Amino acid sequence: MKWEENVRKVEPYVPGEQPKTSNIIKLNTNECPYPPAPGVAKAVAAFKSDDLRLYPDPAASALTDCLSKYYHVPADQIFVGVGSDDVLSMSFLTFFNSKEPVLFPDITYSFYDVWAELYRIPYKQIPLNADFTMNKEDYMVPNGGVIFPNPNAPTGVLENLENVEAIVKANPDVIVIVDEAYIDFSGEHASALPLIEKYENLLVVQTFSKSRAMAGLRVGFAFGSKKLIGYLNDAKFSFNSYTMNLPTLTLGVEAVKDITYFKETVAKIVKTRERVKTELKKLGFSFTDSRSNFIFASHERVPAKELFEALKQAGIFVRYFPKPRIDNYLRISIGTDAEMDTLLAELKKYINQK
Amino acid sequence: MKWEENVRKVEPYVPGEQPKTSNIIKLNTNECPYPPAPGVAKAVAAFKSDDLRLYPDPAASALTDCLSKYYHVPADQIFVGVGSDDVLSMSFLTFFNSKEPVLFPDITYSFYDVWAELYRIPYKQIPLNADFTMNKEDYMVPNGGVIFPNPNAPTGVLENLENVEAIVKANPDVIVIVDEAYIDFSGEHASALPLIEKYENLLVVQTFSKSRAMAGLRVGFAFGSKKLIGYLNDAKFSFNSYTMNLPTLTLGVEAVKDITYFKETVAKIVKTRERVKTELKKLGFSFTDSRSNFIFASHERVPAKELFEALKQAGIFVRYFPKPRIDNYLRISIGTDAEMDTLLAELKKYINQK
Numbered sequence: 248m249k250w251e252e253n254v255r256k257v258e259p260y261v262p263g264e265q266p267k268t269s270n271i272i273k274l275n276t277n278e279c280p281y282p283p284a285p286g287v288a289k290a291v292a293a294f295k296s297d298d299l300r301l302y303p304d305p306a307a308s309a310l311t312d313c314l315s316k317y318y319h320v321p322a323d324q325i326f327v328g329v330g331s332d333d334v335l336s337m338s339f340l341t342f343f344n345s346k347e348p349v350l351f352p353d354i355t356y357s358f359y360d361v362w363a364e365l366y367r368i369p370y371k372q373i374p375l376n377a378d379f380t381m382n383k384e385d386y387m388v389p390n391g392g393v394i395f396p397n398p399n400a401p402t403g404v405l406e407n408l409e410n411v412e413a414i415v416k417a418n419p420d421v422i423v424i425v426d427e428a429y430i431d432f433s434g435e436h437a438s439a440l441p442l443i444e445k446y447e448n449l450l451v452v453q454t455f456s457k458s459r460a461m462a463g464l465r466v467g468f469a470f471g472s473k474k475l476i477g478y479l480n481d482a483k484f485s486f487n488s489y490t491m492n493l494p495t496l497t498l499g500v501e502a503v504k505d506i507t508y509f510k511e512t513v514a515k516i517v518k519t520r521e522r523v524k525t526e527l528k529k530l531g532f533s534f535t536d537s538r539s540n541f542i543f544a545s546h547e548r549v550p551a552k553e554l555f556e557a558l559k560q561a562g563i564f565v566r567y568f569p570k571p572r573i574d575n576y577l578r579i580s581i582g583t584d585a586e587m588d589t590l591l592a593e594l595k596k597y598i599n600q601k
Numbered sequence: 602m603k604w605e606e607n608v609r610k611v612e613p614y615v616p617g618e619q620p621k622t623s624n625i626i627k628l629n630t631n632e633c634p635y636p637p638a639p640g641v642a643k644a645v646a647a648f649k650s651d652d653l654r655l656y657p658d659p660a661a662s663a664l665t666d667c668l669s670k671y672y673h674v675p676a677d678q679i680f681v682g683v684g685s686d687d688v689l690s691m692s693f694l695t696f697f698n699s700k701e702p703v704l705f706p707d708i709t710y711s712f713y714d715v716w717a718e719l720y721r722i723p724y725k726q727i728p729l730n731a732d733f734t735m736n737k738e739d740y741m742v743p744n745g746g747v748i749f750p751n752p753n754a755p756t757g758v759l760e761n762l763e764n765v766e767a768i769v770k771a772n773p774d775v776i777v778i779v780d781e782a783y784i785d786f787s788g789e790h791a792s793a794l795p796l797i798e799k800y801e802n803l804l805v806v807q808t809f810s811k812s813r814a815m816a817g818l819r820v821g822f823a824f825g826s827k828k829l830i831g832y833l834n835d836a837k838f839s840f841n842s843y844t845m846n847l848p849t850l851t852l853g854v855e856a857v858k859d860i861t862y863f864k865e866t867v868a869k870i871v872k873t874r875e876r877v878k879t880e881l882k883k884l885g886f887s888f889t890d891s892r893s894n895f896i897f898a899s900h901e902r903v904p905a906k907e908l909f910e911a912l913k914q915a916g917i918f919v920r921y922f923p924k925p926r927i928d929n930y931l932r933i934s935i936g937t938d939a940e941m942d943t944l945l946a947e948l949k950k951y952i953n954q955k
Contacts, residue, residue, distance in 0.1 A: 494846070
């Protein structure tokens with residue numbers, strides 16, 4: 248049909264499977280194995296469904312205010328969206344409008360090239376070093392913007408803050424986005440957040456989906472200069488006035504307020520991650536020093552694809568990317584200790600019989 | 602700064618005020634004065650907050666399935682988004698990529714030109730007739746797509762289905778979007794929904810925000826041919842995989858399932874609307890024959906702007922648009938009978954003293 252000529256045709260991003268059966272161990276989308284902060288359940292109990300008849304606060308002030316308090320950043324330097332995907336998508340649309348290519352690593356969050364294609368933004372994928380680290384000089388060439396996850400996904404590799412700052416500093420004429428979906432698992436002083444005071448062109452993006460156990464609520468947020476956040480808000484208000492619904496505003500704040508629970512949850516996951524690293528090593532796996540809530544691992548003998556399928560047979564879902572350079576790796580989310588023990592036992596059984 | 606050169610700069614849409622004080626009568630954003638269906642409160646009570654740790658179903662099947670059942674349309678011909686604004690915004694991005702201008706009325710939902718500007722889509726505003734009806738021949742010229750609300754906002758005027766079909770039929774090479782946010786208040790056989798079986802290029806958009814009393818939940822939906830919905834879903838999955846959060850999926854279905862409550866609520870609002878029309882006439886107002894949940898009224902003597910401000914002083918918020926052709930009108934949402942009585946008394950008092 249002729250109308251199809253003017254349709255924006257795209258190859259959509261394919262998210263990890265969300266199986267509807269409940270008796271599986273789900274280690275494929277980096278969700279938190281622990282429930283959200285106890286305040287969330289209380290907020291649900293107190294929720295007045297009659298209030299749903301009214302539009303929510305379009306500025307989502309409840310969320311920006313509590314993030315402002317927690318992170319000590321003025322509320323007008325914080326943007327919130329429907330998951331960090333929404334924040335990143337709006338950022339591509341708002342900031343990446345140059346004729347020069349946007350730069351990002353070849354091994355990275357697989358949504359970046361999808362957004363670039365969607366908005367017809369030229370882009371160039373920069374090969375990571377063999378150890379999956381970034382070569383900062385590669386990002387010091389003419390470009391229309393820079394984006395990279397830190398720690399990287401799916402590798403889990405954390406770039407040190409000096410390298411991150413060097414890239415931001417070398418690119419004052421474009422926007423540099425540091426996508427910190429996993430930063431809460433990276434230890435102290437890993438985030439580029441403090442750099443927003445020095446660099447007007449830096450956007451730091453984080454999410455409630457991993458460390459705050461709220462993937463189901465869809466909340467992402469970004470920090471930047473007042474000017475940058477202003478432009479992002481203008482675009483958002485030109486896209487959809489009310490992106491954050493009332494349940495999101497009401498329940499979301501509870502995931503930020505409870506600092507103790509948040510820190511305990513993150514600490515538990517990091518502890519499990521380090522223990523699983525030791526166990527995987529014993530089984531013949533090698534992996535990057537992941538600073539996220541997943542491990543990116545390759546076995547010395549058994550191909551990743553085979554392990555992926557064997558685990559799936561056993562009801563354990565992990566993630567496998569049939570892509571150049573990483574097609575012999577499994578990305579394994581960190582679950583509870585019990586879930587990880589089942590995974591390790593299954594891997595051991597399968598590998599030993601080979 | 603040089604980075605600002607490549608920022609997509611836009612003049613954002615300004616939504617109606619959402620005042621934070623509770624002792625006002627809010628008739629400015631066409632919300633439902635009655636609470637959502639009783640099943641919503643039950644779903645809140647049964648909601649398991651622990652489930653929030655997991656990503657929601659990216660296909661939002663719970664919603665498309667229940668809409669499919671209610672409207673007797675296959676689920677693969679239904680698209681859902683974060684309010685009809687999200688649905689419309691994604692539709693502009695997906696379908697309006699021609700060099701010819703997209704056509705819409707000069708008096709219409711004021712987000713259309715904002716989306717066109719955001720995506721750099723050429724557009725042409727077609728003047729409505731003096732009585733705010735559309736002249737269908739105006740839309741039978743070369744164009745890159747057509748969009749109009751039916752009933753129109755802010756006029757409340759309903760185009761009959763023959764005119765709507767004539768426009769769809771005359772434009773087989775582009776997408777025609779009928780934005781039916783208020784259609785549930787328009788009586789039987791007003792919706793273009795049945796036409797999707799005949800016209801592959803027709804998209805019919807509706808919302809939970811008005812008749813279903815769920816503005817705070819953010820749910821909009823669209824019906825179209827399988828092909829059209831497929832393209833829209835591809836774009837959506839290239840924008841943000843998970844737009845509909847878990848509370849939306851869980852509570853949203855309850856607003857669709859309860860057909861009796863829905864019909865009763867709509868009937869009550871329509872009854873109040875017709876009564877208020879009679880009363881406004883007595884006070885010297887003239888207005889279109891609104892088939893929506895608001896009345897677009899002009900007084901024979903007192904300027905709309907003055908009435909708007911007097912009502913605001915009295916704690917009654919209505920909507921006023923300082924725009925050519927409509928700057929002597931008030932758009933008054935239909936509230937409860939008690940709210941409308943207060944409004945009428947306030948108007949009477951003010952007008953009589955002039």
